[in-house]
């Protein structure tokens with residue numbers, strides 16, 4: 001699907017590499033600030049089954065008949081998740097609980113993954129606190145093939 005990627009100043013923290021993805025065929029916009037986690041979405045309204053909601057309730061999917069919804073999230077912060085090779089994913093967490101859940105997930109080893117480090121930026125009243133929230137280090141004691149990592153919690 002065609003989209004235009006651009007960078008802008010974050011409306012919340014001012015970071016100049018806040019990203020905007022504009023899907024011009026369907027007029028959807030997604031803004032994400034990798035620095036503070038600010039999110040903005042302007043997207044097609046869909047029902048629980050993912051079907052497009054139209055203004056008159058019919059299957060007339062012409063632009064002027066499609067319902068859109070807008071959402072701004074003043075996120076708690078952003079994260080960067082690394083594996084051995086480098087940056088694997090980045091995103092925002094909307095509140096403190098989302099961050100706690102992510103850390104719990106990483107600790108529980110429920111998922112098969114090779115994540116090694118979680119860096120977070122926490123936005124607080126115009127300031128950004130950067131820290132390593134979770135990290136695994138290679139262990140010499142353990143079986144390097146079956147269980148190559150040892151956990152290490154961040155200590156403030």
Ligand SMILES: [Zn+2]
Nearest residue numbers: 010013033036
């Ligand atoms: Zn920002």
